[in-house]
Amino acid sequence: MKTSTSTPRPLDLIDLDTVLSESEKAVRDAVNQVCRRSVLPYVADWFERGELPAVRELAKEFGAMGLLGMHLDGYGCAGMSAVDYGLACLELEAADSGIRSLVSVQGSLAMFAIWRWGTEEHKQEWLPRMAAGEAIGCFGLTEPDHGSDPSNMRTRARRVGSDWVLDGAKMWITNGSIADVAVVWANAGAENGGIRGFVVPTDTPGFAAVDIKHKMSLRASVTSELTFDDVRLPAAAVFPDVRGLKGPLSCLNEARFGIVWGAMGAARSAFDAAVTYATQRHQFGRPIAGFQLTQAKLAQMNAELSNGMLLALHLGRLKDRCGLRPDQVSIGKLNNVTKALEICRTARTILGANGISLEFPVMRHANNLESVLTYEGTVEMHTLVVGQALTGQSAFR
Incomplete structure (x- = not known):
């Protein structure tokens, strides 16, 4: 019977480090270091002010490290493992949940949606820039009146000629007002496949994003309401091969x-x-x-x-x-x-x-x-x- 002679460490009393590979620990330590350098000295002040003023700079720094969409393959993404991604999220949220949300919404919601469901044109246009932190994405699903029940969303997509036109609103959208592209889910009606996903450049006429103020949580994070007023998109904007939830x-x-x-x-x-x-x-x-x-x-x-x-x-x-x-x-x-x-x-x-x-x-x-x-x-x-x-x-x- 073997008995460990290692010294107890309060943050890892069960010696979890022993079952992580050297490369996994290197990922964790690298994210820990960037958080110590670029987040922890400032995040309490950001939280108190209810701002994330360095969001563009942080996105580029995280992109240069390969953190954005790090678990995706190709298109400038790092193609790392789920455990690598998890360890990165661990360190990011140890700094602040808002910082982890920035990375999570970028990589696991906006980028993953395009990577999994988008056309090759969508991927080529957006993923390399998003992976580098040069373009920021958001994910529009939750609405002012529909959170847990997205099947009854009120945002509508209708066909006008060969184009699509979006009308409606999304609420509590991380990165919304700073995003360059929004992945938006809308009800296109039974005749058009029900709920459909759209890639929406945020400079499209009729798109607007307003920051949500007076939050007592996730204050070091950009949270927005999105509105769509006759947002006209080309036929190619829709995800072609997925329908429903x-x-x-x-x-x-x-x-x-x-x-x-x-x-x-x-x-x-x-x-x-x-x-x-x-x-x-x-x-x-x-x-x-x-x-x-x-x-x-x-x-x-x-x-x-x-x-x-x-x-x-x-x-x-x-x-x-x-x-x-x-x-x-x-x-x-x-x-x-x-x-x-x-x-x-x-x-x-x-x-x-x-x-x-x-x-x-x-x-x-x-x-x-x-x-x-x-x-x-x-x-x-x-x-x-x-x-x-x-x-x-x-x-x-």
Whole structure:
């Protein structure tokens, strides 16, 4: 029987590093370094101001690293593994959920939609520039009145001669007002295949994007409302080979996979802050880390962080080997986001009043995770996806 002689490390008590390859650790470390250099010194200020002023510069820096669409092949994309992409999302969200959203929406929603469903012309026109960070994309699915039920979307596409004309609105769209291209899903009517996807250059007449203000979450992120007023597009703008919800849901599953990892990055950051604070904060003549109640909190937080990381890694290995079913992605998002939020809330109690200060990352992560909890599938929707997989019975209606 072998016994490990390694020294315990609070951020990796189960020695997860030992099952990562050297190239995987190199990807993780490279993203960690760029976040330390270009995000962490500024993100608390961005969050407080409710701005992401360096978004174009960040996109180009991430593009130069190969982070944008990194799990896609060809067209300037890096063609890396699902685990590589997951580790990148982990480090990006350890910096801030808004930064991970920038990369996730670019690569897993807008770029993946074009890569998977677009024509060769779409791919050649947009993917190389998007991979380099020279063009930014957004993904228009959610509407002001329809989030969890996109089948009833009100945005319409109609045929006018050989052209398409879009009318409607999309809400809570990351990157919306800074995007050069929008992937937009609209109801074209039963006679035209139902829900269809369109590649919409944002300089098209009738397209408008307005930033959403007064957010208390994802403040270091560009979030917009999109409107379409007689937006006329050529016939070639439509995705030719996908109809119905299969198109947008395939993209969402790609992005949700990144969230499975990213949420653990936010949790790790909050846990790290709690451990450091507990060893430095003295009460009653000793560090609060020496009290049983504090140690109980830290032990439970670490257990949930370790479990979430193991789940993310398993799903990543599975995705690389044979792909993932939607219910497997739902299990990952449901578990890891809820547990990450619990970790952040518990970390806040260890920091006491300091836990609400932007001098520490804890409340910023907790606030951000409140958005991550409900975007790209609410807790309720993912619970029902898992429930249907378990019972064979649909309970959505």
